[in-house]
Amino acid sequence: MNEKERIEQTCRYALETALKKGADQARVSAVRDVSDSLSVRNDSLEKIQFAVESSLMIQLFTKGRYGSCSTNRTDPAEIDKLIEQTLASVRLLAPDPCRMLVPASLRYNGPPSRMAHDQEIDTNTKKSLLFDCTAAVYGKEPSLISVTADYVDYRRHILITDSSGLNCSSEETWYSLSAECAVKGGGDTRPSDWEYSAGFFPDAVGIGSGAYSDCAIRALKRALAKSNPCKVKSGKYPAIVENRVASTLLGPVIQAISGSSLQQEDSFLLGMLGQIVASQLLTLIDDPLSKGEPGYRLFDPEGMATARRTVIEKGRLNTYFLNTYYANKLEMKPTISSPSLLILPGGKGNAVSLAGSLKNGIFVTGFNGGNCNPATGDFSYGIEGFLVENGQITKPVNEMVMTGNMLDLWQKLLATGDDALKTTAWQIPSLLFDKLEFAGL
Numbered sequence: 004m005n006e007k008e009r010i011e012q013t014c015r016y017a018l019e020t021a022l023k024k025g026a027d028q029a030r031v032s033a034v035r036d037v038s039d040s041l042s043v044r045n046d047s048l049e050k051i052q053f054a055v056e057s058s059l060m061i062q063l064f065t066k067g068r069y070g071s072c073s074t075n076r077t078d079p080a081e082i083d084k085l086i087e088q089t090l091a092s093v094r095l096l097a098p099d100p101c102r103m104l105v106p107a108s109l110r111y112n113g114p115p116s117r118m119a120h121d122q123e124i125d126t127n128t129k130k131s132l133l134f135d136c137t138a139a140v141y142g143k144e145p146s147l148i149s150v151t152a153d154y155v156d157y158r159r160h161i162l163i164t165d166s167s168g169l170n171c172s173s174e175e176t177w178y179s180l181s182a183e184c185a186v187k188g189g190g191d192t193r194p195s196d197w198e199y200s201a202g203f204f205p206d207a208v209g210i211g212s213g214a215y216s217d218c219a220i221r222a223l224k225r226a227l228a229k230s231n232p233c234k235v236k237s238g239k240y241p242a243i244v245e246n247r248v249a250s251t252l253l254g255p256v257i258q259a260i261s262g263s264s265l266q267q268e269d270s271f272l273l274g275m276l277g278q279i280v281a282s283q284l285l286t287l288i289d290d291p292l293s294k295g296e297p298g299y300r301l302f303d304p305e306g307m308a309t310a311r312r313t314v315i316e317k318g319r320l321n322t323y324f325l326n327t328y329y330a331n332k333l334e335m336k337p338t339i340s341s342p343s344l345l346i347l348p349g350g351k352g353n354a355v356s357l358a359g360s361l362k363n364g365i366f367v368t369g370f371n372g373g374n375c376n377p378a379t380g381d382f383s384y385g386i387e388g389f390l391v392e393n394g395q396i397t398k399p400v401n402e403m404v405m406t407g408n409m410l411d412l413w414q415k416l417l418a419t420g421d422d423a424l425k426t427t428a429w430q431i432p433s434l435l436f437d438k439l440e441f442a443g444l
Contacts, residue, residue: 007160007174010035013077014164017061020079021086022166028064028104030165032304033057038157041126043133045141045149051126061086068093069102101331104167109327109337111302111309116173118203118299119158124178124210129154132210136182140219146227148185148193150219154208155179169306177201180208182218189231194399196225201426203295225368228389232399235390239438241364242405243357243391246422248370249431250345253287255375255382255409257342260320262329264377271380271409272320280320281413284349287315291343298344298428309339318413345429350419354433355396357418364391365400365441373404380409386441404442412436 004012014031021029035057042050062071063086070093072085136152156179162172179201188194198221206212244252256272264270272280291300291309302308305326313321322338330337358366366389373384383406390398415437423430 006035007172009077010160010162011172013059013082014162016079017059017082017086018164018166020083021061021063021090024083024086025090026063026065026086026166028166030062030104030163030169030306032060032062033160033162035160036157038155039126039129040153040155041129041133042151042153043130043137044151045137046134048130048133049151061089063089063093064102064104065090065093067098067100068096069099070096101328103327103331104165105169105305105307105327105337107167109308110167110169110306111171113171113301113308115171116301117175118295119174119176120178120204124156124205128210129156132180132208132216136180136216136219139217140184140223144186144223144227146186146188146230147223148187150182150184150223152180152182152219156205163302163304163306165306171302171306173300173302176203178203178205178208178210180216180218182222184219184223184226186223186226186230188229192230192232194226194229194232196222196229198222198225199426201297203297207426229387229399229401232387232401233390235365235400235403235441235443237442238440240441241361241391241417242367242436242439242441243354243361243364244367244434244436245354245388246420246424246431246433248368249434250427250429251370251384252409252412252434253345253347253429253431255377255380256413257324257345258377259380259409260314260323261341262323262325262333265323265325266329266332269377271376271378275320276323278320279318280410281315281318282416283317284416284419285315285318285413286313286347286349288313288346288348289339289342289344290346291339293344296344296428296430297426298342300343303340305340307337307339309343312338314342314345343428345431347419347423347431350421350432352418352433353420353422357420357433357435358391358396359394360418360435361391361394363393365389365403365439366391366396367405375409382407382409382412400443402443406440406442412439415439 185195326340371385375382420432
């Protein structure tokens with residue numbers, strides 16, 4: 004019996020046992036991750052780690068009540084005992100009519116989802132990849148303090164089944180390579196920066212493709228550019244937010260349209276469905292069915308089928324992210340539990356071309372702490388980046404704080420690039436905003 008068959012057998016046993024012991028309905032979810040990670044610092048191997056993680060979640064519905072339990076044990080006797088104890092506790096709870104299985108009309112009924120590489124990559128190949136990565140810069144730049152390269156791969160199996168006939172599964176692999184360089188800057192500064200590549204198949208990091216990974220070279224170039232930062236006076240400046248960090252500003256928007264925030268009235272977008280919440284330049288699409296892209300998935304953790312949705316269209320909020328529970332709580336139709344592959348289309352150019360349209364401004368390349376109030380949308384983020392002077396990205400800046408309100412921020416969106424990174428599930432390009440408040444000198 005292979006691993007996939009063992010997972011299926013365990014889920015089937017847990018589901019049948021839950022019903023035999025008194026549950027009216029049940030859903031069982033199994034996840035198994037097999038991962039490998041290695042790290043090289045300068046010219047030395049620092050870490051090799053292999054991990055196998057398994058989890059079994061059992062959700063029980065009985066007499067209008069709901070409860071769940073989880074375990075990493077697969078022994079039938081252990082599962083029996085766990086279900087008995089959980090059912091005894093569930094019967095003591097107050098009824099919760101909002102808890103339910105995914106209706107047949109919404110659940111995924113298609114074939115298994117698979118985005119996986121078939122062959123294992125041997126450890127020597129992974130080590131060679133990392134040593135080649137660090138060797139590209141180590142000992143070749145006098146100001147380099149250290150270079151670290153990390154490799155991670157995993158294989159993930161997911162199976163979700165319930166007592167109403169749901170049975171969906173997925174298998175995927177993922178490969179990533181990252182590098183970080185730290186250098187000696189002016190005075191006591193030690194600027195650092197990183198680069199990253201990843202994908203479902205090993206050729207995304209250069210394995211088997213013959214392509215050379217230049218992650219460390221790019222990371223070093225970025226770190227060196229941050230040497231000798233200057234101070235900038237407080238004031239309002241146009242701001243370009245780099246594609247690598249633009250999702251930080253989108254995160255509070257997604258949180259604000261998620262079921263938990265809406266139901267708890269902890270959202271600055273509560274009650275704004277169908278209204279204009281941003282500049283007409285903001286269109287945001289959730290495209291989970293784009294095969295081969297990060298974020299590709301056919302079903303969510305409940306087994307609800309995914310679908311392509313325009314979340315925001317020319318500034319108008321079109322949808323919330325609602326699983327069955329929060330949809331029932333809010334007396335709305337379920338959509339999906341969370342976004343999968345977020346795409347911001349329609350722009351042109353990159354950070355450099357966006358800077359060319361400015362006389363002066365701030366180019367934000369990183370956020371250093373800060374927060375956003377989910378109820379009001381007020382935010383304050385520490386930033387690092389560069390000055391923009393006469394259309395050129397020039398001196399590095401640091402020790403600045405960007406403040407404002409999310410609703411106001413997205414109304415100030417002036418332009419978007421088409422340079423979104425293809426290695427992440429939130430593919431957000433570089434963004435240009437009208438004058439934002441920066442606190443500096």
